[in-house]
Amino acid sequence: MQNAYLWWQTGIIYQIYPRSYQDSNGDGIGDLNGIRQRLDHIKSLGVKTIWLSPIYPSPMHDFGYDVADYVDIHPMFGSMADFDALLAEVHNRDMKLILDLVPNHTSDEHEWFKESRRSRDNPKRDWYIWRDPAPDGGPPNNWLSFFGGPAWTFDETTSQYYLHQFVTQQPELNYRHPGVLPAMLNNMRFWLDKGVDGFRVDVIWLMLKDEQLRDEPTNPDWNGVDPFGSLQHIYTQNVPGIHDIVRQMRGVLDEYDERMMVGEIYLPYDELVSYYGRFQPECHLPFNFHLINYEWDAQKVRGLVEAYEAALPADGWPNWVLGNHDQRRIASRVGAEQARIANMLLLTLRGTPTTYYGEEIGMENVTIPPEFIQDPPAVNQPEIADVVGRDPERTPMQWDGSANAGFAPAGITTWLPVADDYEQRNVAQQNEDPTSMLNLYRALAHLREEEAALRVGDYSSVETLTEPAEVPIYAYQRTHPDSDSFLIVLNFGGDSHTIDLSHRSPQADIVIATDMQRSGSVALNSLVVNPHEGLVLRLT
8 A cells, every 4th residue: 555645535525516506596406605604514524525516607508517628617606716716615615526537529609610510621620520411411420429310410501510528519629630738738827827636527428429320239138218328338338549538638737736536437347447557556536436327235235335346446545425416416316314324435445535416314205296307318318207317416515404495595496495404414414413414424535535555555355254144244444554454344234233343353333323413332242233224343
């Protein structure tokens, strides 16, 4: 293990979806000044790094992931002065700020694309991927958009198709053209020069496409629901050559002191870990999303963790993610009781944890009435809106029991509806409840900060010497030479179990229990683990 640790290894990353965090000007949409007003809450969570989803100028066809200008701020969120003030206050609190970088595609309103579509001989024509129609006049190949339909749109101006893997207003940049990557690297330098601490890079594994634009093969394991899954995306994802692009992005970060890059990558572990860089450094953290969509079963999760630990390169620092703006909230996936287990798991595994805003109070997905649905995949495919729509996990943060949950002034229609349970589930209410999810989260985060074993220590899974052996308990130990050792015991089930962990120590002290009530010393040869209970035990 490394001897010296940097901020991105030791601290929690906290993702904010700016539209939904805090409205400071009464338009029903969150903004930068709203985030600044809530920095003390974030600091209280033990968070080291704030990650902001896109705040750039954009027509908002995909809520900021269609970037019209990489080096400015959308007026909806505020001004560059507002951003500078936010960055300064984040740094004053000894926290870091990373931005979403969206290099795979731009908005069709970006000046680069406006130039590109003017004529076939425009100097920026090949900054994007244009092709003639197929012989039948249709798209050049069978590639599909994540958001439904073909990944090609016909442009009348020049009678060619352009590629987009998301909404039609998000044309894909062509990283085989020598001018594109240097331009994107300069965009990175703009923000790094301002003092931004790094980037979360959107769909980094999609940035290069098959040079021959070959048809993708059908997927024999398709579930028959989401059309995008009907193909195997071998020519649009993780294409040979992508690592050279990532290495050059990392090179820019290495021009500065202690800056970092997180790559959004949905790949199996053996391919995911290649983005640490096999020959030269690439991503500091290739995002590990595997917990998000994995079956919530004690032994399967244990196997997942062990597979990841085994796959990591010697100098690769692990990371774990439980939720984000594209995935169902953890409390909706596994239930409110198991969401406590999930947060204990996230904050005690080895590596950097990433928390999506609202998970610290157990926010759940919100049912979105049809007239409020805004997410492009749901709008484009209303028949499967409940499967592909991402609005339910993007609803306003629940701050208190007042109108609009304290997110926006009373009488304002918020951009997405506030959850029905906001009067019972909010920050103010949970601040006052010593047994709340919020206070559990804080306790775990602060223990993690205090104890080297939990912050940077080694991980090993622990057998439970119990009959029957298949109890839904996942136990593991965290150790470090400069710290006490800790056992974490997680009950993924709804029944009580008595287990034997005495091969690790005769007894232990309960430091944190998920109910925030249980304490005291326990004998490990007959440890009772209550239904849906997680325990952090200090070995004595």
